[in-house]
Amino acid sequence: MTVAALPSRVPVVVVGAGYAGLSAALTLHDAGVPALVLEAADRVGGRILSQPTSSGVVVDHGGQWVGPTQRHLLGWAERFGCATFPTWETGAHLELWHDGALHRYTGDGPDGAPGLAEYAAATARLDELASRVDTGDPGAGPDAAAWDAETVETYLSREVACPDARRRLALAVQGVWAVEPREISLLHLLFYIASAGGFDQLMQTRDAAQDARFVAGAQAPALAAARRLGDAVVLGTPVESVDQDGDRVLVHTARGTVHTGRVVVATPPPATAAIRFRPGLPTARARWVQRSVMGDVAKVHAVYAEPFWRDEGLSGIASLYGEDAVGVVFDNSPPDAGPGVLVGFVYGDRLRAWSTLDGAARRAAVLATLTRLFGPRAGEPVEYVEKIWPEDPWAQGGYAANPTPGAWIAHGSSGWRRPCGRIHWAGTETADRWNGYIDGAISSGVRAAGEILAAERTAAAEVGCLGS
């Protein structure tokens, strides 16, 4: 996976070895078209990163789950023999309400919990609106202009009278988009809901986006795909510029220039913005990249000798509506539950405040929260690790980029993913199904590779005609 010198000529160059880039390369490889994958970082996987901690348990610092309708990711799991197991969720969940009250519950929420019925009504209404979004061209529908002109915060203030329901919806927005409701437009929210197949698909665990985890970590299928591609994946090689000149494309890196016929750019938008394209990208595409801004998320893991919370009938799942840095907690223990692992998500405003603390203070804040939820044993983990995605030099945020208000209707149709000459676009942000998820990344690579294969077939057919 590392080579002394780059090849000077390849049919296709793929920029980025996250799931999207690997998927594009693998699809081309399967079709007999060699593709060279250039990855800036010293690893594959992009926003998916599974690492063993010093105590031996593998933690997923990035994307980690797979759901039953995510057929592209499930396909890779099957192809590469990557076993999954159901997300731990047996037992009672906890809800730390904004007033400091700690509720224990099973089902959808504590009995008589404030705002729960209104929350359900509001999400049903969002599903209804989302069903009217054309996921193939979200900026084009009859309601798109109005929906893209207001923030989700404005929509919720106006349409959801119950403040407790709004609190629940705000936590849902943080949890799913890793932003505050003020940062995204209603249209993007609705598109994303539609792309996942409904609000519950985004939010629920069993039979939804959080259904299962990978035994060896969610990076395992990416590592397997990279192994399959072998020397065609080159690490530590950021692409600096891409020149298109007729039917030739030059891809420049500090390690040399590669001549190619087609390029798939499969990087997160901020990394795309750091590549110089000559000639410049069409304005709509350039604007779209500029207006695709990453969410803000960190994941924190606390590892314990055992999942002690289960002794008290707790699932390890908790939602926090107060001032804690952590917004939700899951039981991220491995399948044998030898060690017990709790994962916390820190996002939006929570992340902004918490990430300015030093390491010891960040850890103390998280452990204080876990102690409040699960008792004093939670305060003494064997190990504590964290990953703050906005500080990642290549992703520059997470989970995904969210177009700014107005961007879908102004630039979406032309700028979202339309090829620019011989440059094709992949990345989960270009997916119309499970946008923002691993599954969307994989399908985007399949689509981009398909564009190239179709173009090559057309070119070959034309040569055939000319030759006959």
Place this chain on the structure above:
Amino acid sequence: MTVAALPSRVPVVVVGAGYAGLSAALTLHDAGVPALVLEAADRVGGRILSQPTSSGVVVDHGGQWVGPTQRHLLGWAERFGCATFPTWETGAHLELWHDGALHRYTGDGPDGAPGLAEYAAATARLDELASRVDTGDPGAGPDAAAWDAETVETYLSREVACPDARRRLALAVQGVWAVEPREISLLHLLFYIASAGGFDQLMQTRDAAQDARFVAGAQAPALAAARRLGDAVVLGTPVESVDQDGDRVLVHTARGTVHTGRVVVATPPPATAAIRFRPGLPTARARWVQRSVMGDVAKVHAVYAEPFWRDEGLSGIASLYGEDAVGVVFDNSPPDAGPGVLVGFVYGDRLRAWSTLDGAARRAAVLATLTRLFGPRAGEPVEYVEKIWPEDPWAQGGYAANPTPGAWIAHGSSGWRRPCGRIHWAGTETADRWNGYIDGAISSGVRAAGEILAAERTAAAEVGCLGS
């Protein structure tokens, strides 16, 4: 201004030779501190570009005006002997209303024009709100969170009942921010109003932001400053990366590496985003840069043998509320009004539609509009030129960057312009007075240079103490 090789060591490197970078370098130069200015393009001036057309008249493709409270720009005009003259505005203005009616008027608007009184009331209210913004830290005030959570479109829909007043306000937002009201938050709008000293300062011609023009074009003071700096300004040299290592900074370009002690980055945010910083920028700054997205504007100039519209008592100033590409027109004739020049501004949604046309169709659309306003002679200019700023490889838009909704309150205090180690930030986007204007660019350079001079004085004083 071009050198064979870059110097290997200089006390300060300034990135970008727009007004902000030139101002930083000139301030340092005046204080006896040599600074090397590295400019990516083959000219200085950034978003200010004055070019003679083939018929000899100089047109300003970018920023062009100076107002009486813009003391930094006026100071440069005086220092470098760049003469100004009053913007042409004598005569009757035109208003092409959305229903197709063409009104001729003097004063603030046509007699009994729809929505005019309500527009005035709405702008007075905006001024009142703007007076509560702390321009030194816009995200920090008590109302900032609410104001940054909604788009201007939402605010106007809720607070301005009269649809005709909303039409006027939408054109004002296009004209001043080069965006649609849905694209910016109320807080950014209010900050910008406060930074200019009131809504009328932004909108009016005489005694306001559009008061006067430069005889030799608005780029003239920048060219004079660059001449003063001489060989210290190096063109055609994009900065690729900046490494900080203790008290040393390495600035890397394709033409070599410069070792320096301090850097001023004075580029538009999209150009800043294309520079790799090692270590990475603090998260708040990185997020701020990512969420500072450029407006969309083009300027079109039509040159005629004479300003024929004056024969009919027309000022050449027009506002267009319909579907035309052009939103406003000014008389941009030179001081002797030998030739007559009309300039049109195309922005926001208007630009998105128009810029997809080919060159001939773009020209035809603009001339059709001018003909409708000024009669058949307007359709036959001696010359027609245009500059579409989103297609500019370095500016990537104009006039300035507008933070996305929520960005001010989340990242403003830390990310707006606070130095990052030995990297200082200039650019009109970092100005608290006349943000987005040439004047703000110059003052931002003075501030950044002042930060460096203060730091050096402190360091020198410490050395002095140690030595005594």
